[in-house]
Amino acid sequence: MAINLEKGQRISLEKSNGSKLQNICVGINWGAIEKKGLFGLSSGKEAVDLDASCALYSADKQLEEVIYFGNLKSKNAAVKHSGDDLTGDLDGDDGLDNEVITVDFSKLSDSTNYVAFVLNSFRGQDFGKIPFASIRIYEGTPTQVNEVFAKYDIAHGAGFAGHVSMVMGVFYKRNGEWKFNAIGEPTKDRELKGTVATVTQQYL
Template sequence: MAINLQKGQRINLEKSNGAKLQNICVGINWGAIEKKGLFGLSKSKEAVDLDGSCALFSEQKQLQEVVYFGNLRSKDNSIRHSGDDLTGDMNGNDGLDNEVITVDFSRLDPTTNYVAFVLNSFRGHDFGTIPFASIRIYEGTPSRVNEVFATYDIASGAGFAGHVSMVMGVFYKKNGEWKFNAIGEPTRDKKLQETVNTVAQNYL
């Protein structure tokens, strides 16, 4: 049974049978921009490069590491990035995630207290101009979805127009247990490092 979170909602990562969640994925699916030609007849596609990234922080909110297209694995191998997708779906929505970041909480360094997910438009494409762009945070693997915790539709969400970066959500450890805060907020940042700084200042 999927829990479709509202923005700002917090949940415990405990399954219905009481077991603790071990593996989660953050999947991002988006499309290339369709350009209309003269008289609206001919069409071309403009590639869109969205980048999902994951920032790790200590209990003292000190940045430990960022997993992104230039660093596909965390040092402890608990977090893996599927690799950089530079175009988005060129031929319409195939329903598959273009980028997936996986987290194995059982392998995460014990000093890590926050695992934050952010999204940036590498070439500065406004989220409002992308034909479709959705995010899902779920239990499972890149090829298997067990339970969806949060979904965001950023292409048709009015609040995302005019922005090129957002904070998707933050997993945080409280009394030894992992919980999730569904943030889903656009930011004014242009670059990944700026977005990571915004997370540290406002969302931990």
């Protein structure tokens, strides 16, 4: 399996030993914004609420379900969201994911052909103003990272500044095999509904 895919790269999820990848996680780690007071001195932290979400689609690209902070588990429990983090790290980067979405491919409905991941800045805070914000998509569980196959630095990555939403990537099924498309593109949307509509129109 390729590691740290660049934007636009695609891989099969069949592992080198021939087994199929079963469990993946999408983890987001970010920090609160340092507020500047008089003479540029710190005057505390401004909470940052980034929201990771997952949209499931059928083979004919019909939206089946969205898993997000208001719906933490898919109907069949194949997709689970760890819960809403409203602040980000307040005391510097602790290296841990603030929100994690897990997918068990073996539990997905047979009708599901696309599993898309998006990120939104709930309060409209610009990705470029956040001190650190990174995404990693990996095989394993929230407590065991086996192999990372896509990473994005949205706080410092070229093109993310000035945006408050992005498409992280899409898993898709071809001839019964799951594959992954590393997208990593910001969108012009302002909220989750619009970002999901962009995925439907442009990235499936």
